[in-house]
Amino acid sequence: MPPASSVAERAPDPDVPVDASISLASTGGRRGDSIFRLVALAAGLLVLVVLAGIAFATTRQAWPAFSAEGIGFLTSSDWDPNNGKFGALAFIWGTLLSSAIALVIGVPISIGIALYTNEMAPRRLRRPVTYVIDLLAAIPSVVYGLWGVLVLAPNILPVYDSINSAVGDVPGLSWLFGGKASGRSFMTAGLILAIMIIPIVTSLSREVIATVPRSQREAAYGMGATRWEMIRSAVLPWSRGGIVGATMLGLGRAMGETIAVALVIGSNAQITTHLFSPGDSMAGVIANQWGESSGTYSAALIGLGVVLFAVTILVNVIARRVVRHFDERLKVA
Amino acid sequence: MRSSKRLAWLVALLATVGLVAGACGSSSSGGSSTASTSGGATSDFDYSTLSGTLNGSGSTFQNSFNEAAIAAFADTAPKLTVNYQAVGSGQGKKDLAAGTTQWAGTDSKVADADKGSYAGGPLYFPTVAAPITVSYNLKGVDKVQLSAETLGAIFSGTITSWNDPKIAADNPGTTLPSTAITLAVRSDGSGTTSAFSKYLAKAAASTFTLTAGDTVQWPSSAQAGKGNSGVAQIITQTDGAIGYVDYSDAKASKLSLAAIKNKSGAYVAPSSESASAALAGATIGSDLFIDALDATGADAYPITTGTYVLVSATQKDATTANNLKGWITFLLTDAQSLAADADYAPLPTSLAEQALAQLAKITVG
Numbered sequence: 001m002p003p004a005s006s007v008a009e010r011a012p013d014p015d016v017p018v019d020a021s022i023s024l025a026s027t028g029g030r031r032g033d034s035i036f037r038l039v040a041l042a043a044g045l046l047v048l049v050v051l052a053g054i055a056f057a058t059t060r061q062a063w064p065a066f067s068a069e070g071i072g073f074l075t076s077s078d079w080d081p082n083n084g085k086f087g088a089l090a091f092i093w094g095t096l097l098s099s100a101i102a103l104v105i106g107v108p109i110s111i112g113i114a115l116y117t118n119e120m121a122p123r124r125l126r127r128p129v130t131y132v133i134d135l136l137a138a139i140p141s142v143v144y145g146l147w148g149v150l151v152l153a154p155n156i157l158p159v160y161d162s163i164n165s166a167v168g169d170v171p172g173l174s175w176l177f178g179g180k181a182s183g184r185s186f187m188t189a190g191l192i193l194a195i196m197i198i199p200i201v202t203s204l205s206r207e208v209i210a211t212v213p214r215s216q217r218e219a220a221y222g223m224g225a226t227r228w229e230m231i232r233s234a235v236l237p238w239s240r241g242g243i244v245g246a247t248m249l250g251l252g253r254a255m256g257e258t259i260a261v262a263l264v265i266g267s268n269a270q271i272t273t274h275l276f277s278p279g280d281s282m283a284g285v286i287a288n289q290w291g292e293s294s295g296t297y298s299a300a301l302i303g304l305g306v307v308l309f310a311v312t313i314l315v316n317v318i319a320r321r322v323v324r325h326f327d328e329r330l331k332v333a
Numbered sequence: 334m335r336s337s338k339r340l341a342w343l344v345a346l347l348a349t350v351g352l353v354a355g356a357c358g359s360s361s362s363g364g365s366s367t368a369s370t371s372g373g374a375t376s377d378f379d380y381s382t383l384s385g386t387l388n389g390s391g392s393t394f395q396n397s398f399n400e401a402a403i404a405a406f407a408d409t410a411p412k413l414t415v416n417y418q419a420v421g422s423g424q425g426k427k428d429l430a431a432g433t434t435q436w437a438g439t440d441s442k443v444a445d446a447d448k449g450s451y452a453g454g455p456l457y458f459p460t461v462a463a464p465i466t467v468s469y470n471l472k473g474v475d476k477v478q479l480s481a482e483t484l485g486a487i488f489s490g491t492i493t494s495w496n497d498p499k500i501a502a503d504n505p506g507t508t509l510p511s512t513a514i515t516l517a518v519r520s521d522g523s524g525t526t527s528a529f530s531k532y533l534a535k536a537a538a539s540t541f542t543l544t545a546g547d548t549v550q551w552p553s554s555a556q557a558g559k560g561n562s563g564v565a566q567i568i569t570q571t572d573g574a575i576g577y578v579d580y581s582d583a584k585a586s587k588l589s590l591a592a593i594k595n596k597s598g599a600y601v602a603p604s605s606e607s608a609s610a611a612l613a614g615a616t617i618g619s620d621l622f623i624d625a626l627d628a629t630g631a632d633a634y635p636i637t638t639g640t641y642v643l644v645s646a647t648q649k650d651a652t653t654a655n656n657l658k659g660w661i662t663f664l665l666t667d668a669q670s671l672a673a674d675a676d677y678a679p680l681p682t683s684l685a686e687q688a689l690a691q692l693a694k695i696t697v698g
Contacts (some may be wrong), residue, residue, distance in 0.1 A: 082546030154570040267520030267557030292423030293521025293545045
C-alpha cells in the first residue's frame with residue numbers, strides 16, 4: 001500500500017476545469033474537507049453525548065439509593081431489599097472474580113490458538129480454525145447460559161467435588177477450593193465466560209502476532225533459536241502490548257455479560273474466595289431482580305448498572321491506552 | 334463483533350416469536366374442556382357485547398390458569414382478544430401503572446406509595462389459589478414430612494444435614510442419610526418467594542430468622558435458579574436439595590413433595606383439594622386479599638396462596654371498562670371449572686360472589 005500522503009498530494013486532473021473556490025481552498029482547507037470535518041466531529045460528539053446522557057439519566061434514577069446508602073452502597077455487602085439495605089460489594093466481587101477466572105483460563109488458550117494458527121498450523125488448516133473460533137462469537141449468550149446450567153453445571157460438580165476432597169484441606173489451596181462445592185458457582189460462571197471471550201481475544205492476538213516483522217523471526221532463527229525460543233524471544237515481546245489490549249477488551253466483555261452469568265453463577269450474594277461456591281454478579285442481579293422491584297429497590301438496581309458502567313468504562317479506557325502504547329511502539333520500530 | 338451482536342438479536346427475536354407462538358399453541362389445547370360450571374358462582378353477563386383487545390401482564394404463578402381461561406374465552410367472546418405476558422407480578426404492576434396494559438396478574442399488593450399511579454385506586458380480583466410445594470431430592474428416601482418449625486430452621490440455615498434430630502422427629506420410622514442440605518431458592522424477585530417466606534414468618538416465628546418478602550437474604554448454602562423451573566432444576570440435579578416450587582411446575586418436573594404439618598397437627602401433601610380446603614379456612618380482607626397461609630382445617634395444606642387480577646378502578650372509556658368486566662366475570666364463573674385441570678384450586682363460591690360484586694366499582698371517568 002502506498003503511503004497515505006501520496007494520495008492527498010496527487011496533482012489535479014488537467015481535464016477537469018479548475019473551480020476558483022477549489023483552487024482558493026486548496027491552499028488552506030477545501031470546503032468539502034471542512035464540511036466533512038464538521039460532520040465527522042458531530043458524529044464523534046454524538047457518541048459522547050449519548051454516553052453522557054446515559055450516565056446522567058441512570059445516575060439520576062439511581063440517586064434515591066445512592067443518597068440513602070451513601071458510600072455503603074459500594075462498601076457493604078448487605079443486600080436485603082425487604083429491610084431497605086442495599087450494599088453492592090458482593091455483586092462487585094462476583095463480577096470481578098468471575099471475570100478474573102475467565103481471563104486466567106481464557107487468555108492463555110486464546111494466545112495458544114493465535115500462535116498455533118499464525119506460527120504452526122499448516123496453511124490449509126488456518127482458515128477453518130479461524131472460522132470456527134470466530135463462530136463462537138456468534139452464539140447468543142443465552143445459549144451459553146442454558147448449556148451451562150443444563151449440561152456443564154450438573155456434570156462438572158463431581159470434578160469440583162474431587163478437587164475439593166483432594167486439596168480442600170491443604171492450607172493455601174483450601175482458600176480457593178474449600179467450602180461446599182456447587183454446580184452453579186463462580187468457577188462455572190468463569191468457565192462459561194472464558195469460552196465467550198476466547199473469540200475476541202484470539203482474533204485480536206492473531207492480528208497482533210501477524211504484525212511481527214519477518215526480519216525479527218529470521219533474526220531469531222539465524223541465532224540458532226528453536227521455534228519456541230523464536231516465539232519467546234521475537235514474537236511474544238513484540239506483541240505483548242497488543243495481547244494486553246486484547247485481554248482488556250475480553251475483560252470488558254466478561255464483566256458486562258448478563259444472562260449467561262445470571263443462569264450459572266448460583267445467585268447467592270456472598271463474598272468468598274471459594275471458587276466452587278455460588279455467588280452473584282452485578283449484571284446478573286439486575287436481570288434477576290428487576291421484574292419485582294419498585295421504589296428504592298429499583299433505584300438500587302439501576303445504581304448497580306451505574307457502577308458496572310463506570311467499571312466497564314474504566315477498563316475500556318485502560319485497554320485503549322494499552323493499545324495506543326502498543327501502536328506507538330510499532331511506529332518507532 | 335458487531336455482526337455477531339446483530340445475529341444474537343435476531344436469534345433472540347426469533348426465539349421470542351417462537352416462544353409466544355408456542356405458548357399460544359399449547360394454550361389452545363387446554364381450552365378443549367368446555368365450561369361446565371360445577372357449582373361455583375354464575376353470571377348472566379352478555380359476552381356478545383365485548384370487542385377489541387385487552388392486554389395484561391404479570392404473575393407467572395397464575396400463567397397456566399390464564400392460558401387455559403384465555404383459550405376458553407376465545408370461544409365465549411370471539412370478538413375480544415385477551416393477551417397475557419407472564420413477566421412477574423412486579424413488572425405487571427409497573428406495566429398497568431404505566432398504562433401499557435389494561436389488567437395485571439399479581440400475587441402481591443400494590444405498595445401504598447404507588448397506589449396513586451392507578452386511576453381511582455387499584456382493585457384486586459382473586460381468581461384461583463394454589464399450593465406452594467416443598468420439594469426435595471434425597472437418595473433412598475421417598476417420603477418426607479415436615480413441621481413449620483423444622484422448615485423454618487432448614488430455610489434459616491440452622492439445620493444443615495438431613496439426619497438432624499428435628500427432621501427425624503417429624504419422620505418417625507424413616508432412616509435419614511447424613512447428606513448435607515442444599516437450599517434451592519429463586520434468583521428472581523417472586524411472589525412465590527414472598528408467600529413462602531411469609532408462611533414461615535407466620536407459622537415458624539420461633540425458628541425462621543429471616544425477613545419475608547419478594548427477595549429474601551437466604552443463607553450461604555442456598556443456590557438460586559430463575560423461575561420455578563430453575564428451582565426445580567436445582568432440586569433435580571442435587572442430592573440433598575430442598576426448595577419451594579409452585580405446584581404445577583413441581584408436578585411437571587416430577588419432584589418429590591414433602592407433606593407439611595398444618596395448624597390442626599396433620600401432615601398434608603400439596604394438591605388442588607388440600608388447597609381448596611385451605612381456602613375454606615382462609616381469612617378474606619376487605620380488599621378481597623386471601624390469607625390462606627397456615628389456614629385452619631384438618632385437610633388444609635398450609636402453604637396455599639391466592640393470585641389476583643389487578644385493574645384500575647377508573648377506566649378511560651366505556652368499551653375497556655365493559656371488556657374488563659366481561660373478562661373478569663368469565664374468570665370468576667365459567668373459568669373456575671378449568672382450575673383443577675391446570676393444578677389450581679377454584680375459589681369458594683362465596684368469595685367468587687364477593688369478587689363479582691366488586692365489579693361494580695369499575696367505573697368510567
